[in-house]
Amino acid sequence: MAFQLTPEREQQLPEILARYPTKMAACLPLLHLAQEQNGWVSDDVIAYVAERLELSAAHVFGVATFYSLYHTHPVGKHHVWVCRTLSCALNGADAIVAHCEERLGIHVGETTADGQVTLHTAECLASCGTAPMMQIDCEYHENLSPEKVDVLLDRLRQS
Ligand code: FES
16 A cells, blocks of 8 residues: 555645755655654655655655665664764774674664664764764663663663
């Protein structure tokens, strides 16, 4: 079945379009709105955004695959992003990633069998002074240790 926004989200569309000089410029927020509803950017979502913004599906697909915060395959309910750039790398990011993989039973890029968590690595998340750090959904968690990670992941698996 073709993707449609819920009536509540559909009501947000005119306000989003009014913020920009062209429909094309609303591609990012509309993709965000659709992903928020669908969980990921499926082919149906791409077709929907393309039709609503009078763009080609190839253009929308190019946008969705350029930005790492759009998911072009099914993902978990929660996202764990472990920063792997210099400050975090020098302060143990590899060990944090390995610890997450072991605790979650998945590798980077995979989702737990219960669909709760997808594990990612990220480039610098601009919290270098509190390395190593990770972002879980929209929140930063800093000065990580394996013990802190255990608490965070246990909390996530129960939410
Ligand atoms: S290097 Fe990790 S937040 Fe900047």
